[in-house]
Amino acid sequence: MIKKTYPHHFQSSSYSSPQPGSSVIITGAVHGNETCGTLAIRRVIAELEEGRLQLLAGRLTLVPVCNPLAYHLEQREGERNLNRRLIPTTDPQEFEDHVANWLCPLLAQHDVLLDLHSFRGEGEPFVLIGPENNRGPIESFSHEKHELGMAMRLGVHRLVDGWLGTYARGVQRRQQRLADDADAKTVANANTQFGVGTTEYMRSVGGYAMTLECGQHLDPQAPAVAYTAIVNSLRHLGVIAGTAPEAVAEMEALRIYDVIDKLHDDDSFVREWRSFDVLAQGELIGIRADGSEVRADQDGRIIFPDAAARAGEEWFYLTMPNPRLTDLAKAGA
Missing domain, CATH: 2.40.50 (OB fold (Dihydrolipoamide Acetyltransferase, E2P))
Known part of the structure; x- marks a missing residue:
């Protein structure tokens, strides 16, 4: 059997302070055609290197491109959607499996994740967060206050939750429709693990996380939305120098x-x-x-x-x- 080869490497930039503090990871281009996060993260890296942003405490890891194959192809996914079934595997079959084997251990080394995305249609930026504190079987969680506090300081005015529980109900319906001769992709879509992406994985290893949808893919303001969210988050957490932002006064919750x-x-x-x-x-x-x-x-x-x-x-x-x-x-x- 001829093994697949991929000429794309994984890259991250990490900064550590001698002062204790939060361990934060910020990711972009989980989907290869969502580049606003990539542009914002590279801007932050440049400003850290130039001294315009200064690390005060903790650890910061910046990943401009999570899925280099999809990014190279300028499309949402390489061989499958990286933000579904993001779980390490001993038997990688698709490029995104290799990404998961690199990215998941990296996420697990941190306490907080900000994952930067954009969307296809028109619309306003918003933040997706996790559930209330619970000990349930779908997404047990205990950092609700911290997650909400950070989400309300990103600079956007709309907050959405309920992702994984809703996805699990959708998967149940898919399983009911599953035909005996269904292809491999259809079977994978009906797996309860298919709803697990970056933020869900981060919560599963004890951290907290949020996805910021910065606007439409080609919106020229989307990279600025992403950059503001990064800086606000890091100042809120005390990781970089600067005045901590106030919580957004008016936010719609859905x-x-x-x-x-x-x-x-x-x-x-x-x-x-x-x-x-x-x-x-x-x-x-x-x-x-x-x-x-x-x-x-x-x-x-x-x-x-x-x-x-x-x-x-x-x-x-x-x-x-x-x-x-x-x-x-x-x-x-």
Whole structure:
């Protein structure tokens, strides 16, 4: 058997202070066509080298390009989506398996992750965070206060949670639809581990993490959004010099509660949806290839609409208002 060869190496820049502090890792280009994080991280590296940013305490690792194959190809993935099933393996089959074997141990050496992304459609930047503190089987977690505190200092005004629990429910439906002759990709998509990406892996090894969606892929402001978030995070954590930012005064909180897959390549939207477009209960969202209608089951917002999704892939997600920040304020946190 001829082994695959990949002419792409993995690279990170690490800075350590003699003073104790948080251990932070910041990642870009988990998806190769999402380059705003890459540009912002390289700007931070240059400013650290030039002395315009100064490390005060702890450790900082910067990874401008997590998936060099996808980045080289200027596309979302190399051989599969790196931000799904991000788990080390002793039997790597795809390039992203090799990335996971390098990246996962690196993540585990740190306490905090900021993962920088962008999205295909138009829309405003937002941050995706983890669950409330819990001891449940899907995503046990105990750093809610720290994660929320950092998320509210990135400079964006919308917060979303509920990813992994919703994804698990979607996987259950995929498993029910799974045919005996399903191909390997369809079988992988129906695996409960498929929802695990960078942030989920970071939480699984005891840290906390968030994904910042900095805007549309080609938005010229997206790299600035990413850069501001990096600097704000590091000042908030006391890792670099500078005034710690105040929490954003007004932030909309939403919870993802359902994921709708395409069942056929010809399933189509009735209009060009943008992330966070408002949905009214009963509103028509799309038409299946068989003519059946897909409607909103309650008032809320649509997120991650993907008209180019293939059969068996996520078509869009549904969100509803989230009382989490209000509950936090009432608790005096």
